[in-house]
Amino acid sequence: MATEIAFELPYTEWNWRIGVYVAMIGIAGGAYLTGYVADLLSARGNASEHGRIAKYGYLVGLLGLAIGPPVLLSHLATPFRAMLIPLTMTNLGSWMAIGAYMLLGFGLGSFLMFAWVAFGRNRPHSPTVAEGSEGTLAADGGRDVSSDGGAEDGPARAATGGTTGGIRGILNRIGLLDRLDALADYTRPSEPIRLAIGGVFAIFAAGVLVYSAMAYGSGATERVALWDKTFLVPVQILGGLGAGLAVSVGLTAVADRSVTPTVQRYSLAAAGLLAATLVAVLATVTLLPEQVPAAEPAVENMLTTHATLFLGGAVFAGLVVPILLSVGTVVGQRRDALSGTAAATSYAVAGLLVVAGKVALALTYLLAAEFTPMPLPI
């Protein structure tokens, strides 16, 4: 008659969908924040190059939201009810409710900021003809295929809003570009106000990053020692920032064929953030069992039962290799040992690996976790 305890492992409550959700919102939050920093830096010079990172940072933020929350909704018993966030998420003591509002604000911010920098004839960071060709791979094919300018449109068109390649090229082919340009120009505020609005939304993005840690157990760590927030919050914040930036760099390199010195500097920054994430992860493995003895079995699970996922997927493929690729590619470029195409490919591969690693780490935190023993005198 007796059965196993149904709540033996947290994974019985939350499956892989929660891991994908947490990973995607972390990447999205980090990408927006790094994009916003690039947006601010563009005012100091080299606007179009910083602008590319900003644009793709905001885009990655949107893409992360397009993937993560729907995956979460598919896990819920009543997804349509859950979508009525402003009406249903009423307990602001719950991190899921807090996170839902953060995601709502962040989603709006990502959409607006991306639309304002990617569309419109008067959009910020719009390259001059000279800038548009600087450092891009236009020389490879004799034609600038960046999203911002195309030779076929002529210099004036390129300077004010090109239509070939990238997102703009796609939208132009389906006949939406002119309308989106007009809408963006109509709604875009002055530059100081746009940046100020972006700063407000950056607070939401930072909140999403924190939420990507607090979502494990809704902030309560009593039952799952592995999710101790002292260790988990740094891992998630640093990991989100590093992954978001690495993906933005990879997307910029591929979509805009841009591997300029500015992009290289962002790649090094991403490597630095990923290295910091690696340190935070290693600190979790080495120090958490000492600080929180109840976490010892879960850490043991990470290093044994789920070693392939954790050490192979999250640590090696998701952190170590992207760090080496990011740094190595920059070094190779500066020594003229790498072609632009090879460098762009390398940045893109690093970005893809980081995404896979982020998902692997999130899944590890779910799979390896164990509930602390029930507070019963067994």
Added chain:
Amino acid sequence: MSTHQSDGGTARVIPNWESCIDCGACEVACQRTWDLPPESDRIQVVALAHGTDDETNKPMQCYNCAEAPCVEVCPTDALRFRDNGTVRVDAGMCIGCHYCGVGCPFGAPQYPDAEVPEAEEASPLGARGNGLMDKCTTCEPRQEQDLEPACSSECPTDALLFGTPDELSEKLEEDHVSTPFNEEAARIVFGDDADEIVGE
């Protein structure tokens, strides 16, 4: 026997573990009384310390904790304290996120996948299915008829005790058995009344 909240506090069902013989009568009584689908385990005789010399089988269900972690983490306020101090889930507000399942120290929240068309109509007596959170309701309709919850009523060995903290304390003392809760668990379940139970 008090069947409603009295000055003595919230009436709950707690196990008298030393009397449980693992017969499963409580599970059957609960499922039969509320016509629950087979997937539902509002009360379940579970194996604790499984695979060890200390393995033992005990009934577990929602204790309607005074400091209920499930209420704290529920994002939609689907879990609330009723006036009588019990914790009730509103099936019409639950989204099935499992946060309560992760937060509850006793594993009480269940999420039966059975398709139950009348789940909404069953509110506030629990979801019973459809992947929504479901748990013990302390048989409130039976209490309104001055009846004990089905599980404690039908337990052949009185291994499930029902009453306010005062009454539970008296029963444990009468039976010369110890509380099933340690200090930490008693604080979660009984809140300010924990001393009465743990002190026995």
